[in-house]
Amino acid sequence: MPGLNPLLDAPIRWKAAATDPDLRDLLEDLQANILKGHGRHHAAHLFLSFKGMTPDAVAEVVRTLGRYCTSAYAQLRTNKRYPPHLDGGPVRCLFLSAGGYTALGGHATMPAGAAFAAGMAARQSILNDPPRAAWDKVGWRDHAPDAMFLVANADAAAVTRDLEDVEGWLNGTGVRILVIERGLQQTRQFRPNAKPEGVEHFGYVDGRSQPLFLEEDLEPEEASVAAEPRGAGDTGAPWSPRFKPSQFIVADPNGRRSHSAGSYFVFRKLEQDVRGFNKAEDDLGKALFGANATQVQLDRAGAMVVGRFEDGTPLVLHPSEQEQAVPNGFTYAGDPDGAKCPFHAHIRKTNPRGDIQRELNLPDNTGDRKPIMARRGITYGAKRPMSKDGREFDDAGREPVHDSGLLFMAYMADLEAQFEFTQQSWADNPDFVGNLNAAKGRPPTGVDPVIGQTGTASQRQHTYLDGHTQGASPSVQSFAQFVHMKGGEYFFAPSLSFLRGV
Numbered sequence: 001m002p003g004l005n006p007l008l009d010a011p012i013r014w015k016a017a018a019t020d021p022d023l024r025d026l027l028e029d030l031q032a033n034i035l036k037g038h039g040r041h042h043a044a045h046l047f048l049s050f051k052g053m054t055p056d057a058v059a060e061v062v063r064t065l066g067r068y069c070t071s072a073y074a075q076l077r078t079n080k081r082y083p084p085h086l087d088g089g090p091v092r093c094l095f096l097s098a099g100g101y102t103a104l105g106g107h108a109t110m111p112a113g114a115a116f117a118a119g120m121a122a123r124q125s126i127l128n129d130p131p132r133a134a135w136d137k138v139g140w141r142d143h144a145p146d147a148m149f150l151v152a153n154a155d156a157a158a159v160t161r162d163l164e165d166v167e168g169w170l171n172g173t174g175v176r177i178l179v180i181e182r183g184l185q186q187t188r189q190f191r192p193n194a195k196p197e198g199v200e201h202f203g204y205v206d207g208r209s210q211p212l213f214l215e216e217d218l219e220p221e222e223a224s225v226a227a228e229p230r231g232a233g234d235t236g237a238p239w240s241p242r243f244k245p246s247q248f249i250v251a252d253p254n255g256r257r258s259h260s261a262g263s264y265f266v267f268r269k270l271e272q273d274v275r276g277f278n279k280a281e282d283d284l285g286k287a288l289f290g291a292n293a294t295q296v297q298l299d300r301a302g303a304m305v306v307g308r309f310e311d312g313t314p315l316v317l318h319p320s321e322q323e324q325a326v327p328n329g330f331t332y333a334g335d336p337d338g339a340k341c342p343f344h345a346h347i348r349k350t351n352p353r354g355d356i357q358r359e360l361n362l363p364d365n366t367g368d369r370k371p372i373m374a375r376r377g378i379t380y381g382a383k384r385p386m387s388k389d390g391r392e393f394d395d396a397g398r399e400p401v402h403d404s405g406l407l408f409m410a411y412m413a414d415l416e417a418q419f420e421f422t423q424q425s426w427a428d429n430p431d432f433v434g435n436l437n438a439a440k441g442r443p444p445t446g447v448d449p450v451i452g453q454t455g456t457a458s459q460r461q462h463t464y465l466d467g468h469t470q471g472a473s474p475s476v477q478s479f480a481q482f483v484h485m486k487g488g489e490y491f492f493a494p495s496l497s498f499l500r501g502v
């Protein structure tokens with residue numbers, strides 16, 4: 001689309017939209033939550049079916065819901081009015097799956113891509129997902145959604161009111177609501193007087209490392225990276241959060257304006273067996289450090305699974321949690337053998353920060369950076385009870401096993417090259433960085449212990465070197481699967497001019 005690409009070739013300074021009509025056109029027509037997460041702690045995700053409706057009736061529904069949706073520009077301006085919080089009023093977004101575009105008939109052109117056209121359930125063998133017959137009974141097992149409507153707010157009651165309005169209005173349109181997935185962000189306050197931070201249900205800070213493509217977000221983050229202490233041997237350029245918007249935003253084939261854009265979107269309901277995970281973490285700690293392992297050692301065992309301590313401190317930098325701001329400019333250049341942070345750790349597999357460049361002897365780090373997605377997940381299920389200071393969970397032995405987890409969501413320009421590649425070629429690949437291992441005569445890396453979905457026992461075995469402990473000898477330990485996929489779909493987040501004008 002003429003005019004769109006230069007805007008997406010470099011991070012956007014959104015405040016410049018006040019005087020740049022092209023940028024303003026882009027931001028007013030792009031949906032919220034893509035350039036920057038909505039940040040609201042309460043959300044509802046309505047999954048809709050258009051089965052049996054005529055294309056004209058579907059278009060009418062899309063037009064009406066489209067009028068409720070929030071633009072990127074409105075989201076950013078509202079955030080500005082409520083500093084420093086992101087919780088500035090409602091955010092609403094509408095997404096269509098391939099089924100939704102098909103239901104629109106001649107009203108719309110299908111966005112490109114084989115994965116999008118096929119839908120998530122049909123990509124089961126690529127993703128190692130359980131078959132649809134094993135997905136959640138309510139909503140997911142028997143039907144593929146044609147659309148998802150997201151409503152988010154700082155206030156749970158406001159989300160409920162929004163939901164009631166939408167449900168009331170949809171009644172009689174022919175739309176069927178397959179399921180409503182409520183999101184409720186779990187938080188922890190790691191330091192006295194610090195802001196509570198978003199954590200996933202295993203208890204680890206989530207969302208710390210993100211690709212940024214707004215200059216206003218990059219400025220404080222790059223200043224913090226420049227001030228961060230670097231690890232021993234990590235002497236090259238720091239990992240940069242600076243990404244081109246074109247890695248996450250594409251032209252909307254149905255847009256009505258000169259700069260109409262949208263984004264491919266992954267939704268996955270990932271159930272977390274917290275009790276099982278916690279026990280496995282403790283068992284791992286005892287296997288590595290002995291039956292009388294200290295709490296610091298048990299915490300380190302968990303960090304060897306995730307790659308960060310619960311408060312977000314990167315394991316490659318520190319042997320225990322730190323009472324200070326959590327850095328994100330680190331790379332693994334000073335840890336080429338995976339001795340400090342194992343190659344299999346979740347964050348090392350999903351963002352190798354130079355390992356792939358070393359593995360394939362590439363001239364630059366594009367091989368590592370191309371799959372990075374803009375993650376926008378939120379936890380679901382009841383909040384876990386906390387200690388009085390809000391720092392620790394207070395439910396030992398009673399942690400959730402079912403009905404709690406992560407609504408994983410991510411925006412990207414290419415489903416195959418970003419989400420599917422990350423899940424298949426990195427997380428699920430037991431031979432990840434195989435050349436680096438082979439050169440040292442080491443066994444395969446194994447699958448990602450957090451989200452890896454290949455099940456054989458040997459693929460879930462990992463080598464722990466613990467370079468943080470002098471004289472530690474390598475140890476091979478298993479880690480079972482505690483994250484289970486319960487439903488999901490691929491969507492496109494279209495431009496507002498299409499949604500409102502279809």
Ligand code: HEM
Pocket residue numbers: 200201202204205206207208209210270271272306308346347348350351373405406408419422423427450451483
């Ligand atoms: C980072 C947990 C699912 C990709 C993280 C972090 C945690 C975490 C604790 C570290 C905090 C941060 O840097 O943001 C989980 C849990 C999951 C899950 C518990 C499932 C229930 C996924 C999935 C993917 C993914 C499905 C992609 C296929 C990433 C990426 C990062 C990350 C790319 C950032 C790594 C970095 O830049 O260093 N995750 N995650 N995660 N996760 Fe996940």
